[in-house]
Amino acid sequence: xxxxxxISATSGALNSQRTRLDIIAQNIANARxxxxxxxxxxxxxxxxxxxxxxxxxxxxxxxxxxGLATVRVAGVTIDPTPGPTFxxxxxxxxxxxxxxxxxxxxxxxxxVDLITASRAYEANLNVAKxxxxxAMRTLEIGK
Amino acid sequence: xxxxxxxxxxxxLASKLLDASVMRHxxxxxxxxxxxxxxxxxxxxxxxxxxxxxxxxxGNRPPSPSDIAALNPHLAEDTHVRSVRPDGxxxxxxxxxxxxxxxxxDHEFLTEIVSRHIKQLKMTITGRVT
Numbered sequence: 001x002x003x004x005x006x007i008s009a010t011s012g013a014l015n016s017q018r019t020r021l022d023i024i025a026q027n028i029a030n031a032r033x034x035x036x037x038x039x040x041x042x043x044x045x046x047x048x049x050x051x052x053x054x055x056x057x058x059x060x061x062x063x064x065x066x067g068l069a070t071v072r073v074a075g076v077t078i079d080p081t082p083g084p085t086f087x088x089x090x091x092x093x094x095x096x097x098x099x100x101x102x103x104x105x106x107x108x109x110x111x112v113d114l115i116t117a118s119r120a121y122e123a124n125l126n127v128a129k130x131x132x133x134x135a136m137r138t139l140e141i142g143k
Numbered sequence: 144x145x146x147x148x149x150x151x152x153x154x155x156l157a158s159k160l161l162d163a164s165v166m167r168h169x170x171x172x173x174x175x176x177x178x179x180x181x182x183x184x185x186x187x188x189x190x191x192x193x194x195x196x197x198x199x200x201x202g203n204r205p206p207s208p209s210d211i212a213a214l215n216p217h218l219a220e221d222t223h224v225r226s227v228r229p230d231g232x233x234x235x236x237x238x239x240x241x242x243x244x245x246x247x248x249d250h251e252f253l254t255e256i257v258s259r260h261i262k263q264l265k266m267t268i269t270g271r272v273t
Contacts, residue, residue: 005165006172013176051180066186066220068173120178123236127172130247134168137254142261 003138004131008054010124012070017121019073020047024114031105034093041093042103043078050074079104148264155211157256163188163216164250170218171243174234181230185239189219 023045033042051069081104089098148154170186177183195214199206226233266272 006169009169009172009176049177049180051177051183066184066218068169068186068218069177069183070173071176071180116179120236123175123178123240126240127175127243130243131168131172134165134247134250137251138165141254141258142265143258 003135005134006068007128007131009068009070010127010131012052012072013124014121014128016047016049016071016073017117017124019076020117021114021121023047023076024110024117027105028107028110028114030103031107031110033103034091034100041083041101042105043080043083044103044105045076046079047076048074148260150208151260152205152208152211153256154260155208156206157253157260159211159214159216161250161253161257163192164246164253166216166218167246168243168250171239171246174239175236175243177232178234178236178239179232181232183232183234184226185221185224185233186218187221188216190223192216 027044030036030042036042049071050073052072054068054070083102083104085099085101087098088094088100091098091100094100167188170188174185192214199210199214221233224233
């Protein structure tokens with residue numbers, strides 16, 4: 001029995017969006033990090049999502065029924081594009097020519113992504129609230 | 144003696160539509176959850192449910208309880224909506240949120256109908272309004 005309908009799809013989405021917010025925070029925090037554990041400047045991380053089937057009704061209604069799908073983080077990949085360089089021979093991470101490579105983090109992109117992620121989080125939170133109210137109404141039948 | 148209440152067309156129809164409303168909520172939750180999954184196609188209660196329901200009321204004769212019992216809401220991919228996004232995803236978050244609030248009102252209305260029927264029966268048994 002599933003009293004809170006659709007809550008499994010929503011919780012997966014909330015988790016995924018939260019992970020995305022964490023990764024964006026990490027990118028922004030490391031926007032000027034020129035030294036990372038794997039050597040070289042920090043490389044921007046990107047979260048990719050994939051949908052995951054929760055329940056399929058295809059046995060009862062034929063292959064046409066798509067079933068319910070939640071979302072999960074498929075993986076966090078590293079954006080390989082090279083970062084901008086600038087000349088600063090006094091910098092401890094400067095190369096032989098005195099060039100320093102900065103992370104490939106673009107603050108404007110990250111901010112836009114941050115807003116999209118938090119809006120998506122809010123939308124899912126709204127669904128969760130609605131599920132609860134619907135469940136409460138159902139429980140009040142006959143009262 | 145209780146059977147007339149449980150067999151009343153309104154009661155049966157309301158419970159069937161309540162099933163569909165809960166199912167639609169699940170579909171909307173799935174759509175909003177996958178609003179950013181590349182290639183995801185939005186799902187909804189299959190349109191042949193609405194079509195079947197409409198055809199039940201098309202004739203002069205009201206539908207019989209067995210007609211209503213034969214209605215079976217199920218989920219299906221929404222093939223009418225076009226994807227305007229480069230990632231092939233056909234979910235529009237505003238449309239989904241609107242559909243969700245509309246569905247909630249529908250759900251409230253239907254629970255009210257079901258509730259009234261049960262209350263009426265209770266009143267008949269006890270002879271008291273509350």
